[in-house]
Structures are given as structure tokens and as C-alpha cells.
Amino acid sequence: MTKDNDKLIAAVSAFKKIAAKEAIKIHNKDYNLVSTRLGVARRELGISLDLVDTIVHQDDKKVIVQSDAYIDGKHVGTGLAEEIRTQSHINKTSALEVAQSSAWGRCLASLGFSNDNLASAEEVSVAIEAQDRQLQTALQELGTVSHPGNYKSWLAKHRDMLAKIKTSNPIAYGKFQERFTELKSNLETKGVLNG
Secondary structure, eight states, X not given: OOXXXXXXHHXXXXXXXXXXXXXXXXXXXXXXXXXXXXXXXXXXXXXXXXXXXXXXXXXXXXXXXEEEEEETTEEEEEEEEEEETTSSHHHHHHHHHHHHHHHHHHHHHHHTOSSSOSSOHHHHHHHHHHHOHHHHHHHHHHHTOOSHHHHHHHHHHHHHHHHHHHHHOHHHHHHHHHHHHHHHHHHHHTTSSOO
């Protein structure tokens, strides 16, 4: 066993000790955030860990980033991520950054910084959010609200669905909340909710 292996094994062991309590449940499965994976890796490996990113592809439609992990100069893992620019509100302006974070998460998972799920909590949440048209429909309907009574009806109609998503998929709910806040602010600015 080499010194690099010893460092990696110790770092992965430290991650496993906190993985369960730091995990986010999505559809009854535990997933960890990229920030948790990266935080433990950095804390345990320090400057021995080098994540080297390469933009594999970038155009007006998508971004692909590859992240390679090195411990003391030795290549130990790779992760790839693709982001579609129109997939979410955040991707419209930050697809490259999202792809980089996802590539880091996959790269670290390939080293063992995972709780048996290669995908990170963020990746699973984005996939579910993209499939879950209920949130998109609710946001579209919010954009058509024309008076305070209409807004109250919108809240009543979507309250149960939003409560369920808040519990089962907190990351998707958080992203929904960002867009909801923006739309609600626009309605307030136009005087729709103040009437």
C-alpha cells in the first residue's frame, strides 16, 4: 500500500463517518452534497489533493466539464458532467459553474467520497426537478396571477404539492423558492398583490 493510498483511505473513512448525518433524503435514498464531499476531501487531504478541470465542450446549448483528481501528483480519479443551458433558471447564466461543481462531485465520488450513490444530491434533485412538471406549471400559473384573490387561489391550489416537495426534495424546493420569490416580487412591483 502506498502513502497516497493511505491518505485516500483515511480521507474516505472520515467522509463515511459523517456521510449519513450530512445526507439529504430524496425519495427515501441518502445523497450527499458536493460541498460535503469537497469539504471533507480538502480538510483531510489539504494541498495534497489537486482537482484539475477541463472544459471538454462549451457552446450556446450545453457545457461539458471533466475534473481529474490528483493526490501528490498521482492521478486517482475522474468525473464528467454535462449541463444544458436551458435546463434551469440557474443554468441560463451559470451552466459552466454548475457543470464544474457536478464534475467535482462525480470525481470525488469515484474516489469513494459517496454513500453508495455516485450522483450527488444536487444532480438527483435537478433530474427530478426536470421531470417534475408540477413545479414548472405552478410557476407558469403564478406568472398569470392578476389580483390578490387570484394569488390566494394559486396558493390554495398548490399548497399540498409544495409541502410534499419541500419534504421529499428540499433542493428542488429551494430552486423553486428562488424562482417563486422572483415572480412574486414582479407581481408586487406591478401592484398585482397590493390591491
